[in-house]
Amino acid sequence: MQYRLIYILLLLTSVISYGQVNLSLDTDKxxxxxxxxxxxxxxxxxxxxxxxxxTAFQLPDLSKFNIIGSGSVTNTFIDPATNTVITQKVSRIALEPKKKGKIKIGSVLVTINNKIYKTEPFDIVIKDIDKRSLATNPVSNEVxxxxxxxxxxxxxxxPTIAVLRVxxxxxxxxxxVNNxxxxxxDNINVHPINFAKSEIDPSGYGNMPSQILAMFLVFPNESGYVEVPSVSASVSTYSTKNKILSxxxxxxVKKLPEGSPEYFKNAVGNFSISVYNASKEKVEVKKPINVxxxxxxxxxxxxxELPKLALSPDYEVFAPKIxxxxxxxxxxxxGEILANYVVIPKKPGLIAIKTEEFAFFNPESKEYVDLGQETLALNALSHEQVLESKTTVERVNEYTNNLLETVNTPVLKTTSFKVKEKNKFHWNILLTNIAILLGLFIIYLLFKNWQKKRALVKETVSSKPLGSVAETENEIRERLKTDVSDYFSYLENLKDHGEYQKFFDTVDELDAEVRGQYFQSSAEDFRKFLESYKGTAIAEEYRSLSQRIQIEKYAPVKSNEGIEELLKAIVNLYSQISK
Structure with a gap:
């Protein structure tokens, strides 16, 4: 009987001790x-x-304080003596007192297995407080x-994600709350995710309503303990505008592991790199391309830090546009970041355009990934090789385009019929070109016939001395001469308004008009013509100016001063050519 009583007492003791709940609320002093x-x-x-x-912790009335921070942690372990699971939850709240004197801290409530547990209230004493700060900012004390x-x-x-809550x-x-x-x-980079306000949550710390104002990414760029500064906002009323801080x-911040490649800079994440030629034209020596x-x-x-293009004596590289x-x-x-370079090949043949070596640290796998160099292989052709590589159809299309550019009139804008190069052979395009040429030829015959009839009429009216062949040739050339001064004033207007794309289109049109004046279809043929009839200096100046125009046209960043200097060179050269 005595053993049975002892067994019952031990059983009751274990039942009482099993499932114990301890809840406490304390201050540091x-x-x-x-x-x-x-x-x-x-x-x-x-x-x-x-x-x-x-339920979560239901805090007491903390309206006599400003809540300036909070945090919580949960620990779970097994007691080896009793073999029971012990879960411990600790929450800490940092408060700034608003008033002095004795302040009562109420009870914290929590519900465990349908039973409410609470702590005992207690008092704390707050000594003198600067009342001036409270009087000047009444609204911010409530927010x-x-x-x-x-x-x-x-x-x-x-990166780590930060959430701003009010x-x-x-x-x-x-x-x-706004602004x-x-x-x-200096030791962090901040990038916003969004500033969209969330729905108001009616239950927060102390049952205060709360709302998410913003989310942003924080990138610490140095190791060690890094403190993220406060976020500021404004609380606007009809009469005042108060500033509040978080x-x-x-x-x-953990330091990156050792063993990084020599050329590793600061890339952390998961990346890939590629290089390609964005220009559709064939690669020609001394002609710019976009890489x-x-x-x-x-x-x-x-x-x-983006990997740059490696320097090489085979090509010239200009600063990129990002x-x-x-x-x-x-x-x-x-996403992706593009660095658009202007590259000018210096020699014909195979050219290898390489990037700098690139590596990054992957925080998921906690290891460095070496991507090495990326190479773009190009076959640069000389001007003669480019002409030889063109097919018969491409030559016909080029000749047609040059002719249409030369004889363009206000009545029929023939430049709209320009043929674009395509890889496939299209009979429709060829037949259209032949039809246009036949039509132009018939118009030319009709125009010559009309000119003959008009000349006969003039001869019958009044007889004039015919003059020499040289005088007649000069008269025809003066009749076909292009009034370049109109182009100069139009280019000046485009330069002042910053319309650089239209500026370079007009320069191409001016060059085509001047070449048509001397019956030259291509720029290379026109340069040889200038060398024969205008001298080597003018021909060399024309070649240099053409290359300078191409460089400025494809430059990522254009300055008004550079365009103005280019316009002066264009006016000087084409004024001499059109004399």
């Missing part, structure tokens, strides 16, 4: 000065695996910002 921060610590300990927390960063341990140049007991105050300014600091968050270096992926894409197509993602900035 009982008395605070006006500048001290009051730290509240809530500890919930659950001894037993069958205990379930059904405060909280910057939340869940992942506070990242690698250098690896709290206030009055929902009307949430609508008054959000994200933090700026809390600061400290990040533990694009593309880096795509997700990570610190907007802040990484364009980006990026959007914020979950693990960084994703």
């Amino acid at each position: 009982n008395e605070y000065s006006g500048k001290d921060i009051v730290n509240l610590t809530v500890v919930l300990e659950l001894d037993g695996s069958d205990l379930e927390q059904q 405060y910002l909280n910057m939340e960063i869940e992942d506070r341990e990242v690698y250098q140049d690896q 709290y206030s007991r009055s929902m009307d105050n949430l609508r008054k 959000i300014h994200l933090p700026k600091q 809390n600061k968050v400290k990040l533990n 694009v270096v593309k880096v795509a992926g997700e990570g610190n894409l907007s802040d990484l 364009t980006s197509k990026v959007t914020p993602g979950l693990t960084g900035i994703k």
Whole structure:
């Protein structure tokens, strides 16, 4: 009988001890000065695996404080003595007192297995507080910002997501918050995700309504403990505009592992690199082409150092024009960045355009990825090789285009009939070109017949001395001479208005008009003509100016001063040619 009583007592003791709940609320001290921060610590300990927390911590009335920060952590372990699961949840709240004197801290409530547990209230003492700051900012005392960063341990140049949330007991105050300014600091790069306000959450800390104002990515660019500065915002009322600040968050930035490649710079994420020729024309010596270096992926894409084109004596490289197509993602900035280079081959034959070696660190696999160099192989042709490589149809198309450019009239804009080069042979295009040539030939015959009839009529009216052949040739040349001064004034107008694309189209039209004046179809033939009839100096100046026009035309960045210098050279040369 005695053993049975002992067994029953031990059983009752185990039942009472099983499933125990401990809830406590403490502060770090009982008395605070006006500048001290009051730290509240809530500890919930659950001894037993069958205990379930059904509600979050319901905080007491904290309207006499400004909540400047909060955080929580959960630990679970097994007691080896009793073999029971113990779950411990610790929450900490940082408060800034608004008033002095004795302040009561109420009870914290939580529901466990349909039973409500609460802590005992207690008092703390606040000494003198500077009342002037409270009097000048009444609205901001009712509204405060909280910057939340869940992942506070990242690698250098690896992003972490920050959420900016606003709290206030009055929902009307949430609508008054605007003018959000994200933090700026040398050791971090900040990129916004969105500034779209979320729906108002009626239950927050202390049952205060809250709302998400913004989300942004933080890229720490140095290792160690990095503090993210406060985010500022404005609380606007009808009479005043108050500035409020969020809390600061400290990040533990891990240093990148050792063993990085020598040419590794700061690329962290997952990337790929490619290089290609964006020009559709054949590669010709001393003619510019567009070479694009593309880096795509997700990570610190907007802040990484792009690999450049390697220098070589086989070609000349100009500064690139950078364009980006990026959007914020979950693990960084994703998309692609394009570096558009202007490259001029210096010699005919095979040319290998290479990029600098590129490597990045992948934080998911925690290892470096070496992509090496990317190579673009091009076959540069001389001007004679380009002419020889053209097929009969391409030559017919080029001749037709030059003719249409030369005889263009205001009545029929024949440049619209220009034939674009295509890889496939199209009989329709050839027949159309032949029909246009026959039509122009018939118009030419009719025009000559009309000229003869008109000359006969003039001879019958009055007889004039015919003159010499040289005088007649000069008269015909003067009749066909292009009035280049009209082009010069039009180019000046385009230059002043910054319409550079139309400027270069007009320069091409001027060159075609002047070449047509001397019955020359191509620029190379016209240069040889100038060398024979105008001298070697004029021909060389024409060749240099043509190359300079091409370089300026394809340059990524155009300046008004450079275009003005180019226009002066065009006016000087074409004025001499048209004399």
